[in-house]
Amino acid sequence: MKKIVIAIDYHPTSEKVAETGxxxxxxxxxxxxxxxxxxxxxxxxxxxxxxxxYEGYNYPVNPEMDxxxxxxxxxxLVKAALHLDNKxxxxxxxxETAPCILEYANEWQADLIVMGTHSHSVLEKxxxxxxxxxxxEKTQIPVFMVPVKK
Numbered sequence: 001m002k003k004i005v006i007a008i009d010y011h012p013t014s015e016k017v018a019e020t021g022x023x024x025x026x027x028x029x030x031x032x033x034x035x036x037x038x039x040x041x042x043x044x045x046x047x048x049x050x051x052x053x054y055e056g057y058n059y060p061v062n063p064e065m066d067x068x069x070x071x072x073x074x075x076x077l078v079k080a081a082l083h084l085d086n087k088x089x090x091x092x093x094x095x096e097t098a099p100c101i102l103e104y105a106n107e108w109q110a111d112l113i114v115m116g117t118h119s120h121s122v123l124e125k126x127x128x129x130x131x132x133x134x135x136x137e138k139t140q141i142p143v144f145m146v147p148v149k150k
Contacts, residue, residue: 001028001111007035007101008052008080013116013148015052020146021114022084033089033108034080036073037100052076053083098134105141113141116148 006021008014018034025032054076070092077090091108093100105113117132136143 001030003033003108003110004028004030004112004114005033005035005101005105005108005110007037007097007113007115009036009097010076011116014080016148017114017116017146018052018080018084021144022088024112024114024144030111031089032084033091033110034077034084035091035093035101035104036077037097038069038073038092038094039097039100052080054079097131098138101131101135102138102141105139110141112144113139114144114146116146 004021004025006018006025008018022032024030073092074090077092081088081090091104093104101113101115104110113135115132115135117130132143132145
């Protein structure tokens with residue numbers, strides 16, 4: 001395994017996903033790319049504690065300002081990458097989360113996709129599925145799932 005894509009979002013559990021994926025990559029001597037998909041702008045205004053060295057939740061974001069959202073995403077990924085190692089690559093994609101993860105993993109010729117398993121309600125899983133499930137259903141690249149449920 002030479003290339004590992006680690007998909008992270010704006011939830012604090014991304015810290016565990018990123019650190020676990022990075023440790024695995026270091027053991028394998030693989031390159032790492034942190035991937036963030038801009039899909040649902042409602043997450044950009046949430047308030048969370050600082051994680052992965054990112055404190056960007058301290059200011060409000062107007063969801064209608066696409067360039068501002070992209071700047072927030074870039075800031076998030078830069079801080080997250082520096083939290084792990086200054087040699088970690090980053091990538092932002094826009095669109096539906098699962099298809100963007102799969103598209104970029106193929107584009108970058110990744111050998112492994114690392115992502116977390118957020119805990120959702122049974123009803124939410126039933127009606128909407130999860131991004132992890134959507135990736136698993138369509139991938140041709142192995143996926144390493146990091147459980148983040150407490």
